[in-house]
Amino acid sequence: MSDNPIFSFRTRAVHAGHGLDPSTGAHATPIYATSTFGYGSAERGERLFAGQEDGYFYSRLSNPTVRAFERKLADLEGLPEAVAFASGMGAVSAICLTLLQPGDEVIFVAPLYGGTTGFLHEVAAKFGVTVHEAADEDALDALVSPKTRLIWVETPTNPRLNIVDLARVARAAQGVGALSVVDNTFSTPALTRPAEHGIDLVMHSATKYLGGHGDAIGGVVAGREDLLTELRLVGLRHVGASLGPFEAYLFLRGMKTLPLRMAAHCEGALALAQAVRGHPALAATLYPGLSDHPGHEVATRQMSGFGGLVSLELGTRAAAMTFVDGLKLFTQAVSLGDVESLTCHPASTTHALLGDEALLRQGVTPGLVRLSVGIEDAADLIDDVLRALDQVPAQPETVSR
Ligand SMILES: Cc1ncc(COP(=O)(O)O)c(C=O)c1O
Numbered sequence: 312m313s314d315n316p317i318f319s320f321r322t323r324a325v326h327a328g329h330g331l332d333p334s335t336g337a338h339a340t341p342i343y344a345t346s347t348f349g350y351g352s353a354e355r356g357e358r359l360f361a362g363q364e365d366g367y368f369y370s371r372l373s374n375p376t377v378r379a380f381e382r383k384l385a386d387l388e389g390l391p392e393a394v395a396f397a398s399g400m401g402a403v404s405a406i407c408l409t410l411l412q413p414g415d416e417v418i419f420v421a422p423l424y425g426g427t428t429g430f431l432h433e434v435a436a437k438f439g440v441t442v443h444e445a446a447d448e449d450a451l452d453a454l455v456s457p458k459t460r461l462i463w464v465e466t467p468t469n470p471r472l473n474i475v476d477l478a479r480v481a482r483a484a485q486g487v488g489a490l491s492v493v494d495n496t497f498s499t500p501a502l503t504r505p506a507e508h509g510i511d512l513v514m515h516s517a518t519k520y521l522g523g524h525g526d527a528i529g530g531v532v533a534g535r536e537d538l539l540t541e542l543r544l545v546g547l548r549h550v551g552a553s554l555g556p557f558e559a560y561l562f563l564r565g566m567k568t569l570p571l572r573m574a575a576h577c578e579g580a581l582a583l584a585q586a587v588r589g590h591p592a593l594a595a596t597l598y599p600g601l602s603d604h605p606g607h608e609v610a611t612r613q614m615s616g617f618g619g620l621v622s623l624e625l626g627t628r629a630a631a632m633t634f635v636d637g638l639k640l641f642t643q644a645v646s647l648g649d650v651e652s653l654t655c656h657p658a659s660t661t662h663a664l665l666g667d668e669a670l671l672r673q674g675v676t677p678g679l680v681r682l683s684v685g686i687e688d689a690a691d692l693i694d695d696v697l698r699a700l701d702q703v704p705a706q707p708e709t710v711s712r
Contacts, residue, residue, distance in 0.1 A: 328383030399516025402530030405546025413439030474606025481509030519648030576619025628677035637699030647683035
């Protein structure tokens with residue numbers, strides 16, 4: 312049913328990408344734990360290898376369980392094709408190594424996930440690619456040129472949860488014949504479908520909300536058929552960061568409840584942000600669903616919910632550390648998007664490699680804490696956060712909250 316446009320997102324999350332297993336009638340998609348597939352005859356083998364016939368022959372390139380995950384994600388993003396990878400970073404590296412060549416330029420709207428900027432600066436740059444950092448989407452027009460090949464953004468951004476206007480990014484890329492890439496990990500297709508705003512490629516760390524249960528690492532890219540064929544035949548085949556069928560099974564299972572989980576994450580995060588804002592220990596509460604968030608208006612247009620991440624500014628590193636150590640229901644751990652609530656202090660963990668100057672430029676202040684709000688009862692999460700905030704000294708009178 313994956314191509315049937317009459318079904319709603321919630322129905323497609325359950326059904327898209329798979330049906331009864333053709334060989335056994337199994338209702339749940341089986342885990343095809345096999346590296347290779349017999350092709351029967353030398354003639355068929357030749358056709359499969361030449362791409363003249365569709366079929367499976369080696370799981371580095373394609374596997375039925377993985378294929379079901381790819382089809383479901385493509386359907387939910389409203390795009391014709393998808394290719395899965397062994398991790399989000401596998402997806403990032405495959406996009407760059409497939410689509411970039413020496414002399415090309417990449418522009419990213421800062422901040423991006425540290426691994427992505429690390430790949431651009433430390434790997435892509437080694438191969439003669441020039442990388443530009445834009446402070447926001449308004450800065451793109453001054454940086455684009457005929458050499459621009461990719462414009463890369465995330466929204467909401469990590470960890471300050473800035474909102475990037477995707478239609479604006481798509482226009483900037485189209486103006487110079489570049490491709491726009493959105494890392495949709497934080498929003499998921501349940502809340503934002505970048506292709507509806509003209510974006511060319513949509514990628515995910517499936518490790519986060521797509522899986523949703525913190526038990527598998529994976530990545531995926533969706534887009535036009537020609538681009539995705541290139542990505543499979545170059546970025547997947549030659550680089551080889553292929554998703555395993557066990558992980559694909561977990562992502563398929565997780566995605567069936569994606570709309571329900573995202574609704575619960577959004578509800579909990581909004582309730583939490585509203586309940587804690589104005590607490591004397593806080594200098595700021597950052598959540599795109601709050602009307603005073605600078606990206607609120609664009610988020611209202613672009614997203615059908617404001618996401619499950621809330622960031623809190625506590626003013627100093629000591630206050631931030633006291634706060635996270637005081638939390639009981641939130642596990643101190645990197646990653647996000649799990650059903651369980653997680654928290655981290657980005658400046659000393661996920662973003663530490665950026666160095667002091669870039670940390671400050673990108674707003675990753677020593678007092679900032681990121682909360683990934685799980686699907687527990689919001690009242691329990693709010694109690695936990697308020698109790699931990701009460702252990703932190705109040706902000707100076709001069710700080711406006
Ligand atoms: C927004 C974003 N993109 C990409 C990645 C990388 O994904 P993975 O850890 O699955 O390689 C992460 C990981 O935290 C992320 O948060």
